Amino acid sequence: MTSSAARPAQSRLREIGIWRKFLNRPEFGSIIGAIVVWTFFAIIAGGKGFTSAKGIAGTLEVASQIGILGVTVSLLMIAGEFDLSIGSMVGASGLVLGYMIVDVGSPVWLAVVVAFAFALAVGAGNGYLVYKTGLPSFLVTLATLFILRGASIGLTRLLTNLTVISGIRDRTAGDPVAWLFSGVLFSPERGADFKVSILWWLVLAVVATWVLLRTRFGNWIFGVGGSSVAARNVGVPVARVKILLFMTTASSACLLAMIQVFSAGSADVLRGQQKEFEAIITAVIGGTLLTGGYGSALGSMFGAFTLGSTQLGIVFAGINTDWYQAVLGVMLLVAVLVNNWTRRRASEARR
């Protein structure tokens, strides 16, 4: 103490080791988990193609689709809210897109704009309802989950007599806008297509991490999730933060719908079912607390990779895919336990 008094302020900070710092990060568990799970399947299914270019491309594609939702959901969960409606949002905005292209005959870019506008409006509606009613977002978005699913089945049947809109591919082949969502980045070998969705996923994760850790808005997200009353007391615009985040999760669902519809060439009401839960699991594996105020967008990226590796790994290992959900549940439990431990280390260890 006495000898350091004359030195500049910074030198009195005790340097804590990088490893210690890493242990205290919320995404710590998810990075270890991703490595362990991938290595496990690499060992048991490596000989069957899991580690081939095709296997890796497949793993990343599955991971990217879950991850696009997981990244935005983790932001919302850090702000203390849930969005269950994204599951039906994937189906609904896909139908908007398909209907615009096939039945209205609009250009692809316009259909995309309309679909995103629709998603943003529903997201804003979710956020506004949650804020105005003060009800738990779990309930409000559970309601929108069903309203969206039911209304999109009903409306599509009313308008087209079907619940699937097909023939989209004929009109989007070669369209540069469609390529943005379903294009192939590169193929090192036949059948090993690295899709553009992987890029979307990585870019989203990086941007979300930057927003969360390096912007005012990110600080507000943590504050609102920690305690919205305390945050409001120091001047954080709580309503704006929450509504914007609900709009973000809804648009990520719309983005996933674009990727799926342009890839498959058809829009289906049932697309995106259970994605809302997978997104939450991804965020939790990534170290985000269910109660808000703590978490990581980067972690959810690794969480998505873990889910992707598991799903593909089970297929490559020749295990019946029925087991996927059971494995998912076990991973969720393990993740919650690890998270509790990490958080306790970070928030209670006094030195």
Added chain:
Amino acid sequence: MTENVSPTPARAGAARLDTPVLEARNVSKYFGRVIALKDVSLAVRPGEVNCLLGDNGAGKSTLIKILSGVHGPDGGQLFMNGVEIRLSSPRDALNRGIATVYQDLAVLPLMSITRNFFLGSEPTKGWGPLRHFDLDGSSKIAIEQMREIGIEVRDTGQLVGTLSGGERQTLAIARAEYFGAKVLILDEPTSALGVKEAAIVLRHVLRARSRGLGVVFITHNVQHALPVGDVFTILSQGKLEGTFRKGEVDTEALLKLMGGGSELDDLQRELEELAAVAEKGVIVDALPPVLDETPTGTDGFITI
């Protein structure tokens, strides 16, 4: 969209010392049929600590919510440096220099010290889409401010959850001072703390006073109020029981005023009786029947 909060404390130099920096004159507040506050006045001058004392339910919280812009008063006026003001929101109050530190909502335990310190007033760097929270600059300031109040920060990412209760309250006080507060409203900052921790907080209340801030210190602990208070405002059942300057009252008088006097005597007598009974070895049956009639509040309203 983004309010630029200047951290320079534009001290009202013109304000004379005897003009209250914040004053509530005859404020009343009703919640439906309940009279939460009736004609209550309170004034705090620069460099003065006004202890707001009262039992639970006396109306302390309602009064500070009016002073901090959470509620608007149903009657009466608020003045700042002699000028009448109307507070539209907590943010409005904050911008005018009225900072409130709430007991359990002072800071967020799962956020780092730096992030807590600047929450809602984050300094930014850069331009356009690259405009970002200046974490390095903020950390330096936060560490400096923490050191000044005697908290040695080991790591800028250290979560506030690692601080003790007293340290959390002082962090919130330091933050309010840093962002230019002229009036500090402290809502029961010591009531959940042990003796040592409470002493840390009280020391900072005095420090804020010596810097010329007006402090409204809410507590129901007379032992904490007496050593730091210049003025004592006592509320009882939504009404002003009295305002006293230091030296005009002692502990016992304050306690009596807070508890409504006779009730405390009753309690003491009852406890003595119980003790006497306990000595004889009969405890349970001797307990007085509690709810043998319709429970009514002292103001005549049914309280259930």
